[in-house]
Amino acid sequence: MRGLAVIDRRIFLRGTAGALAAPALAAPAIAQVKPHVVVVGGGAGGATAAKYLVSTGAELDVTLVEQNRQFVTPFTSNQFLAGLKPYEQLVFGYDNLAGRGVKLVFERVAGIARTAKRLRLADGSEIPYDRLIISPGIDFRYADVPGYSAEAAERMPHAWRGGDQLLLLKRRLDAVEDGGLIVIIAPPTPYRCPPAPYERASMMALALKRRGVKDVRIVILDAKDHFTMQPLFEDGWERHYPGVIEWQDPKMHGGIKSVDPKSMTVTTDLETHKAALVNVIPPQQAGRLGRDAGLTDETGWCPVDAGTMKSLVDANIHVIGDAAIGGDFPKSGFAANNEAKNTAMIVRHELLGGRLLPVRFTNHCWSTIAPDDAIKNGARYEPRDGKIVMLDPYTSQRDESAELREKQAKEAVGWYRGMTTDMFG
Ligand SMILES: Cc1cc2nc3c(=O)[nH]c(=O)nc-3n(C[C@H](O)[C@H](O)[C@H](O)COP(=O)(O)OP(=O)(O)OC[C@H]3O[C@@H](n4cnc5c(N)ncnc54)[C@H](O)[C@@H]3O)c2cc1C
Known part of the structure; x- marks a missing residue:
């Protein structure tokens, strides 16, 4: 349990030597006596876990496996769409984590041999672990939106995981002209960041307003009959972008019948929209790794014990971040x-x-909602009987002062700086 056999070490290195950061080869003798904790996914959950595992002492051998060399934060990506933030400020690398002693492997994990406690990487190499933490984020249920697919996303971007999709959405937004129609398809719960589709509509409207584009409409076709902080968003839309953003619930649109990326149309039970830009945010599920490893249940998410974040399927694996479910996470x-x-x-x-x-x-x-007009909500959480329970939720108020909204906008900037420093610093 506590040591890596020499054979394991050889398997670990096969095909990955070029991808390993310096600390990986620096101390093989020490590595053989330390428990080996492997973290998969270098996003909000995984990067933080790897950093905190090494930060509190050197007794663990910690490897982070991430398929990309850089992470583009989905958080504040809507501000990039509005032109409030340059793309470069969303991009982070892993050098500081390597400097702290995290071994980095830049490769996709193709599978988890759970009984043998080994990861299989896409390049054919393997990594043994004593304990595994996975934070693979989300995947999409493309087929739940008729006509949508990974290929269709090249014309109707989701931009829900950062990276190229985000750049594509920004290019398309910047190309919308006078009289143009934007359609956003908003997903059913549970999904990544409940307020983000509505913040996105706000930031798109801001981008168009700043560019002086006239007579544009943003229609949100929602799978839900209400959404988080709805009165606050609707009030903000009326004040900042009157007549631009229209929200339709399923009772109004009657369901999405199909999307057609060639003709850029979206057909609902009510009508067919011919759009200049379609942003499909599809229904979601746990990142593919969780599903392929048999860690998901019928919901498509990975059930965990909320007190330990251990998978209910395999106690040697902790699932954190968006992929996990177990109560009010x-x-x-x-x-x-x-x-x-x-x-x-x-x-x-x-x-x-x-x-x-x-x-x-x-x-x-x-x-x-607009520069200097930010709303917020939140709560505290604690485990009870294996499930996470939300306590003391709060939300912004509709009649709060402009000064408070401005203060909240500053808080958001401060949170992002603190959060990304905590993950990657
Ligand atoms: C538009 C938008 C706005 C948002 N705003 C906010 C906000 O204001 N505040 C907030 O708290 N949250 C916000 N979020 C949500 C936040 O981005 C996610 O909840 C968070 O990133 C989840 O972290 P994670 O670790 O689960 O997944 P991620 O951060 O997505 O990280 C997953 C990582 O795993 C890697 N990976 C996946 N599979 C493999 C594999 N097989 N092998 C190797 N690597 C793999 C991926 O490359 C990725 O780097 C927002 C999201 C969106 C889309």
Whole structure:
């Protein structure tokens, strides 16, 4: 359990030597006596977990496996669409984590041999683990939107995971002309970041307003009959972008019958929209790795014990971030970061006997309606009988002052700086 056999080490290195950061080869003798914790996914959950596992002492051998060399934060990507933030400020690398002693492997994990406790990488190499933490994020149920697919996303971007999709959506938004129609298809719950589709509509409207584009409409076709902070968003839309954003619930549109990326049309039971831009945010499920490893249930998400974030399928694997379900878990970067720190503490405790505090966390989500006009909601969370329970939820008020909204917009900027420093600093 505690040591890596020489043969394991050889398997680990096969085909990956070029991808490993320097610390991987620096101390093989020490690595053989330390428990090996492997983290998959270098986003909000995984990067934080890897950092906190090494930050609190050197007794663990920590490897982070991530398929991309850079992470583009989905959080604040809507502000990029509005032109409030340059793309470069969303992009982070992993050098600081390597400097802290995290071994980095840039490769896709193709599968998990759970009985043998090994990861199979796309390049054919394997990595053994004593304990595994996965934070693979989300995947899409493309087929749930008739006519939509990974290929269709090249014309009707989702832009829900950062990267090229986000750049594509921005290019398309910047090309919308006078009289143009934008359609946003908003997903059913549960999905990543509940307020984000509505913040996105706000930021699209801002981009068009700033560019002086006239007579545009943004129609949100929702799978839900209401959405988070709805009165606050609708009030903000009326004040900042009167007549631009229209929200339709399923009772009004009657369901999405099809999307056609060639003709750029969206057909509902009510009508066919011919759009200049279609942003399909499809229904979601756990990242493919969780599904392929048999860690999901019939919901498509990975059930976990909320007190430990351990998979209910395999107690050697912790699932954190958006991929996990088990009660009121919010699917946000803030929550993933909190879950990661709790999990790092639990893993250290179980492998090395480190201190164990009760699992508790908070979540606060800021949504920008316009520059200097941000709303927020949040709550604290704690496990009860294996499920996470939301306590003391709060939300912004409709009649709060302009000064408070401005203060909240500043808070959001501060949160992003703190969050990304916590993950990658
Ligand atoms: C528009 C938008 C706005 C948002 N705004 C906010 C906000 O204001 N506040 C907030 O808290 N949250 C926000 N979020 C939500 C936040 O981005 C996610 O909840 C958070 O990123 C989830 O973290 P995660 O670790 O689960 O997944 P991710 O951060 O997506 O990380 C998953 C990582 O795993 C890697 N990976 C996946 N599979 C494999 C594999 N097989 N092998 C190797 N690597 C793999 C991926 O490449 C990725 O880097 C927003 C999201 C969107 C889309």
